Amino acid sequence: MNETLVTVVGNVATEPEFREAASGAASSRFRLAASVRRWDRAKEEWADAYTSFYTVWAWRALGANVAASLGVGEPVVVQGKLRIREEEREGKRWLSADIDAVSIGHDLSRGTSVFRRVSQARPLPGDPVRMAVVPAVVPAAQTEPSAPAVPDREAAVAGTEVPPF
DSSP states (O other): OOOOEEEEEEEEOSOOEEEEOTTOOEEEEEEEEEEEEEEETTTTEEEEEEEEEEEEEEEHHHHHHHHHHOOTTOEEEEEEEEEEEEEEETTEEEEEEEEEEEEEEEOTTSOOOOOOOEEEOOOOTTOOOOEEEOOSSOOTTOOOOOOOSSOOHHHHHTTOOOOOO
8 A cells, every 4th residue: 555656757668578377467677767966067068967777567458559659769758666686696685666557658758659558358267368459440451360469569560650740
């Protein structure tokens, strides 16, 4: 109940790592880099002060969507529960900051993004749950009947049209 909720704005620092458990539960994790910028009065310009790194964990549908949507260097906004882990490795004490994500999205103040709704297929009893992408526009040439569990980002974007304003 007394969990620390945070919102962190930064860049994806590592390629999202997707895993699917035997039960069909999806999860993804990636490192998030958040740099503090300060105004340097002497140089009259913005300068990076320091960078904090977080391990972001995304579960279930969010995990599958992260793997299909995010790449290294992309600006994102992450909201979730902050966990500070303490461990000892080779006689040294290590602290790490993890975020159990509730919501992740591209930072639209630094670029544009295209949204594609995902629908969850209704599984038969005993079947693992799979995610299916519902594309905005399906190209006529696309005849492949099955899609991978985590769609390829570039393939998902290719063939979609963005309507004019």
